[in-house]
Amino acid sequence: MRMLDWDDLRFFLVAVDFGSYQKAAKALGVNRTTVGRRVEELEKCVGSPLFRQSASGYHPTEAGLEVLKCARQLEKHIAQLTKALVKNKESVEGHVRVAIAAELGSDLLPEVMKFQQKYAEVTVEILIVCDPVIALTQRKADIALGVLRSKPEYLSGRCLGGLSRAVYGAAGASHPSVDSAQLNWVGWSESMKGCMLASWMSSNVKENARIASWVDSWAALKAATQTGNNVAVMWQAFAEPDQGLVQLPGFVTGQGADLWLLSLEAMPLDACKQEMFEFLSSCLKQKLTNGPGFIPAEPALHHR
Structure with missing residues (x-):
């Protein structure tokens, strides 16, 4: 045998x-x-x-x-x-790979880089990906930040809180209609069709609506929305602080999913990666709590 x-x-x-x-x-x-x-x-x-x-x-x-x-x-x-x-390793040093969902992307980079500034012996590799869960299962990342409706059983993780969506346009631009077919939308490219924001668009934006631009990252989504009369559905917690954007009334969006900090259960985090996990959890909750479009998770939703 x-x-x-x-x-x-x-x-x-x-x-x-x-x-x-x-x-x-x-x-x-x-x-x-x-x-x-x-x-x-x-x-x-x-x-x-x-x-x-x-x-x-x-x-x-x-x-x-x-x-x-x-x-x-x-x-x-x-x-x-x-x-x-x-477990006996005392110093925080090593290499940490962090995968961030492209529909969040650049707005979370400062929190990741604060960790590297705090621990000079740590090198940080950042991957902006369509699906951070896949990055974990393919062993391309150690930690992931993603937007999920529920956590897969084979992952360890911590739910930081719920994210709400809203429709935004450029500050100062004219958007007189709440009929989705009458607006110029910024949509997600084919490679991003699985993300939560793209799912909302496919269900709520009329088929005859005009898609003025296609993007594959959060930074591109915001830049395109701040141009002309374009509009887009965004995560409220990350769009509201941007003075170049204004929320459009009349659209029912509501809470879309939860923000999760994840790792692969079969690959336990070493001292350096565990420190990064806890650091990001603390920083992100501090950044988002009491802000618009974010509902902090109850302790019962923490899974490690």
Whole structure:
């Protein structure tokens, strides 16, 4: 009997989490064939199928559930071992990779860079990405800041609070109509169609509305909205402080999702990364609490 391979188990766990080989492959940064091959190798070791396929996706068989239980325990032990190896490190030094959702982007950079200024021995790598969750699962980031409706079970994280949306235009510009079809919208590009703000537009902006500009970052969204008579839906907490923008009345937007600080449960944070996690949590809550469009999370929504 061939020895079990942890990588096979890791691929199996991601496939269970996503319920799809295709989605698991995307999260792991490989092709679907690789995920299938890894699962097949694991099935050869176990001697039984681990998944059954249905219209809703892949679901663990009875044998798969047994493997899942053991694999979760092994994942936990590996995480504990990694944490134990770094717990005695006193100085804050190292390299931290932070993925920030592009629909938040540049407005959160000052808080990230304050950490590097505080700890001179730390180098910080910032990734502005469409989906920070994928950046974590592909091991391209250690910590992520994203806008989610709920946290995936395979991630550790802390909900900082709820974000509200509103429609904005350039200060001083004329926007007489509240009919979305009569306005010049700034929309999100195809690569950003999965972000929360793009989802609101697809559901609330009429199909015959004019999309004057397409953007793929928060900075570009604000710059385009401050030009001419363009309008865009934005996160209120980050748009209100900008004096070049004004909120347009008449649009029902409301709370859209939660701001999450995330890490990968299977990759416990070392001393440096944990310090960054706590630093960002404190700084961002201090920055946003009592401001418009932000509702601080209850302590019960903190998950570590």
